[in-house]
Amino acid sequence: LNKQRAPSEQAARLGGDEFAILLPAKDGEKRARAMCEQIATVFEVPFGPDLHLSASIGIAIYPRHASNAAELLQKSDMAMYAKKRDGKNGAQIFDNSMLDSAKARAEIESHIETGLAEDWFDAFLQPIVGLDDHRIAGFEALLRLNHPQKGLMPPAGIIHVAEETAKIVRVGNVIMEKAIGHLANISRIPGMQDTYLAINFSPLQFEVALTSRLAGLVGRHGIRPDRIVVEITEAVLMHDNPQIRMVLAELRRFGCRIALDDFGTGYSSLSYLNRFPVDIIKVDQSFTRSINDTNDDVRHKSRMLIEGITTLSHKMDCTVIAEGIETEEECRTLHQMGLDYGQGYLFHRPQNASKLIEELTAVVNEVAQAS
Numbered sequence: 001l002n003k004q005r006a007p008s009e010q011a012a013r014l015g016g017d018e019f020a021i022l023l024p025a026k027d028g029e030k031r032a033r034a035m036c037e038q039i040a041t042v043f044e045v046p047f048g049p050d051l052h053l054s055a056s057i058g059i060a061i062y063p064r065h066a067s068n069a070a071e072l073l074q075k076s077d078m079a080m081y082a083k084k085r086d087g088k089n090g091a092q093i094f095d096n097s098m099l100d101s102a103k104a105r106a107e108i109e110s111h112i113e114t115g116l117a118e119d120w121f122d123a124f125l126q127p128i129v130g131l132d133d134h135r136i137a138g139f140e141a142l143l144r145l146n147h148p149q150k151g152l153m154p155p156a157g158i159i160h161v162a163e164e165t166a167k168i169v170r171v172g173n174v175i176m177e178k179a180i181g182h183l184a185n186i187s188r189i190p191g192m193q194d195t196y197l198a199i200n201f202s203p204l205q206f207e208v209a210l211t212s213r214l215a216g217l218v219g220r221h222g223i224r225p226d227r228i229v230v231e232i233t234e235a236v237l238m239h240d241n242p243q244i245r246m247v248l249a250e251l252r253r254f255g256c257r258i259a260l261d262d263f264g265t266g267y268s269s270l271s272y273l274n275r276f277p278v279d280i281i282k283v284d285q286s287f288t289r290s291i292n293d294t295n296d297d298v299r300h301k302s303r304m305l306i307e308g309i310t311t312l313s314h315k316m317d318c319t320v321i322a323e324g325i326e327t328e329e330e331c332r333t334l335h336q337m338g339l340d341y342g343q344g345y346l347f348h349r350p351q352n353a354s355k356l357i358e359e360l361t362a363v364v365n366e367v368a369q370a371s
Contacts, residue, residue: 004038018080020073028061029093036091043089054089056080065094078102085164108161111153115145116170122146123179125186126350128198128321128343131335136360138196138229139186140343141179142350143171159202168202175199177217180228182353184221189360198229198259198280203236206243211250225255229280233261237272245276252277259321264309273316281313283339285324291333303337310338 001011001019010022025031036057043055058080066072075094082101083092115121125139145153162168176199183197218225230251236244237260252258259280260272264287272278283306290302306322313320322334325344334342348356 001039004035004042014073020076029059032059032061032093033091040090056083056088057091058083058094059091060094105161108153108157109165109167111145111147112158112162112165112167112171115147116167116174120145120147121171121174121178122352123175123182124350124352125179125182125356126343127348127356128341129347131322131331131339131342134347136192136195137341138198139183140198140231140350141175141182141200143175143200144350144352163202163204166204168204169207172202172205173213176214180217180221180223183223183227185353186357186360187223189357190364192360194227196227196229196257197223198231200231200261201236203241203244206236206241206247208243208247210247211254214251214256215254226257228256229259230256231259231261231282234272237276248277262323264305273312273318278316278318280319280321281309282321282323283309285344288322288324288330288334288344291337292327292329303333306334306339307337314338 001021005011005021005023008024012020012022014020021035023031023035036059039055039057043053046052058076058078060066060072060075060079062072065075075098078098079092079094082095082098083090086092111120122144123141124144125141127136128138128140129136143155143159145155145158147153158171159168162171179197179199183195186195187193214228215225217223218228230248232248248258257279258277259282260276260278261282262284263281264284273281287302287306290298291306293299293302310320319341320339321341321343322330322339323343325331325334325342325346327346330344331342331346
């Protein structure tokens with residue numbers, strides 16, 4: 001930074017990997033943008049053969065954005081984090097809308113912390129059914145935060161903030177424990193004793209103790225390890241983290257199965273099938289929606305992609321599940337294309353375990369009475 005600045009400009013380390021630069025200039029924004037371009041150019045050059053770094057930069061200008069030094073730092077910090085969220089390596093000028101975003105984010109963070117303390121979190125379950133007979137094969141556990149005044153809050157925002165603040169580990173442990181407890185209760189219903197539970201995991205959750213924690217939970221509830229599916233996205237595998245690899249291998253040895261979620265939406269989906277132990281492929285709902293698209297070209301290409309994914313997955317002994325099925329036509333088409341299972345609003349919406357158990361029990365009773 002000192003090499004990039006003029007004698008009248010100041011550079012300082014705020015702490016950790018955060019630095020600040022003060023640019024006294026008549027045209028502050030123009031000079032700031034030029035400085036950012038210089039810094040970005042420096043980071044484009046690899047630091048050694050395997051180390052590539054990036055810089056996210058926030059810009060705030062006096063007096064347009066702030067009336068004192070502390071406020072200037074605060075606003076530039078907001079802009080920096082906004083850039084990190086939008087895509088790292090670049091610069092972002094402060095905008096007043098960031099204040100609203102920061103307020104909303106702080107509110108969500110507060111709800112997460114209070115939710116952990118007051119037991120607001122629960123695992124809702126969405127059944128996964130066979131496309132041939134519509135019988136329930138398993139359930140996906142989905143995070144929900146039930147605020148006492150606001151009700152169920154949008155899960156995407158909760159998960160996003162929980163991951164950014166590393167609270168996802170604590171939240172994930174709560175969801176895992178509740179979901180396995182729900183599966184134990186569902187298993188008491190006739191015909192449900194072999195259904196499985198798919199639990200979503202964030203990259204941060206792959207701690208060394210994850211396997212032993214999971215083993216303790218399934219042991220306590222009398223659940224076989226092969227009834228637990230560890231569901232991950234390409235974001236987990238993209239880290240190519242040795243610890244994640246190790247924990248995944250441990251979970252597989254313990255008896256759990258591995259599912260790759262949102263398959264086909266990333267840049268290198270196929271390579272992960274060769275490099276990681278995957279048992280289940282979940283075709284992203286964007287493909288499901290487009291198989292009956294009114295545009296002939298989109299429809300044709302989507303079907304070819306799904307058929308290709310299914311054929312390849314079956315040759316690698318992977319089960320294939322379609323996500324986001326909402327119509328009978330989608331269900332029929334996917335079944336004809338050879339997919340094994342599906343989930344979506346056509347079959348069941350995600351719901352709390354008590355209501356789901358009530359519905360499943362009613363179905364079992366109806367069948368018993370009919371026979």
